[in-house]
Amino acid sequence: MRDIVLPKRTAMNAAALFLFVCTIFTLWWWAQNRHGVEVGAIPALDSQQSVCSIPRGKPAQFYIYGSGEQLVRQLAEIYCQNPAIQRLYGSVKGYWGVSDENTLQLLGKGIADLVLVKESFIQALKAEQTHGYTKIATYPSYKAFFISLKEKPIVSKEYLIDKTIGLVDYPTSRSAHMIPKQVFNRLGLSLDKLKLVYASSHSNLRNMLESGEVDIISSYWGEEDKDRFYQRYTTQISDDIIGASWYLKMTGKNDQLFCAVQEALLGLGKQNDTPYFKKIEQVNTLNCAGVTRALARETAVGQ
Incomplete structure (x- = not known):
């Protein structure tokens, strides 16, 4: 009987899904069994x-x-x-x-x-x-992009280290917070060494870019952005992100x-x-x- 060999991408996707489920289960078990926390208690927010x-x-x-x-x-x-x-x-x-x-x-x-x-x-x-x-x-669904006003952004340590980069200030945003920080980490860029400016919304990010307050922003790209920015001055930094x-x-x-x-x-x-x-x-x-x-x-x- 021949061994069944999954295509590389399928195997990777299956492994990623398994890892995600294991992580969720571990966090769920930990949350359920924290000492001193009443079952059903509301987090202190x-x-x-x-x-x-x-x-x-x-x-x-x-x-x-x-x-x-x-x-x-x-x-x-x-x-x-x-x-x-x-x-x-x-x-x-x-x-x-x-x-x-x-x-x-x-x-x-x-x-x-x-x-x-x-x-x-x-x-x-x-x-x-x-x-x-x-x-x-x-x-x-959407994708994450680096967006610039004057040139196509380059995803490299040497290019980004001198740029002022705009992100949003809430850590749950994938296109404008989580993914760009993952890119920085992958490139070996310390957040302390980068010039990061935070906006309260994706709309404010675009205003900051248009006014020249930042060189690059990280966000999604929408059809409406074509009225303000040049699409060739964008660089995709993620695959499809499920909304x-x-x-x-x-x-x-x-x-x-x-x-x-x-x-x-x-x-x-x-x-x-x-x-x-x-x-x-x-x-x-x-x-x-x-x-x-x-x-x-x-x-x-x-x-």
């Missing part, structure tokens, strides 16, 4: 949270977990005003202190009600089967809750100042127009 109360609401709290302070704050305020949320909860709390440990605590134990997370986490933790997390919206998705914990069938949460995400996405986040797409659609009208009638009768 006091400086990275927003809470709004619902008058005459119920004791339960609706938890949002996602990256980006502005987005999470806005969602918390919107949900506090939504009749479907008000029927079930007494407050809405949002966290934007995203890390692997916090994700494992909030997602792995089913604490968060709405999470923005990579699908690989959901699959590794079996969160759909265990806690009923349902994908309701997703962002498209993150929003998952809602559904312990039972509640169309009103599903529609309220999904519609707010889609509406807020259209208002986002970063074009990429405007491309949010709904998943598992319902007849939300009819559901919303029914909820409005019920709310009016109850007043």
Whole structure:
């Protein structure tokens, strides 16, 4: 019987997936067995949270977990005003202190009600089967690029060491924080020796580049960028990156809750100042127009 030899790329992908699952399991086990941590306890994220109360609401709290302070704050305020949320909860709390440990605590134990997370986490933790997390919206795949105003960036130690480079200041951004730092590390470039400038958003990164404040930025490349920059002055530094998705914990069938949460995400996405986040797409659609009208009638009768 001949040995089966996997193609090199297939074998590498399988090994990478196995390593990722093992890492997630190890982190999950560690999070579950930390001494002094109450099972089901919320991570201490006091400086990275927003809470709004619902008058005459119920004791339960609706938890949002996602990256980006502005987005999470806005969602918390919107949900506090939504009749479907008000029927079930007494407050809405949002966290934007995203890390692997916090994700494992909030997602792995089913604490968060709405999470923005990579699908690989959901699959590794079996969160759909265990806690009923349902994908309701997703962002498209993308690639990471070095983008310059005057020349095509070169991925080399000698070239980058003298450049002022713009990144975003939240560590969960893959195209504008994680991947460029991986590139620097691979090239043997110490972050202490580089001239790094941090922006609060991808839009601000582009403003910094256009104004000459930085020589290079690391970000995704979108069609809208062709109006401001020359595409030949970009250098790809990653393969396709799968976009993150929003998952809602559904312990039972509640169309009103599903529609309220999904519609707010889609509406807020259209208002986002970063074009990429405007491309949010709904998943598992319902007849939300009819559901919303029914909820409005019920709310009016109850007043």
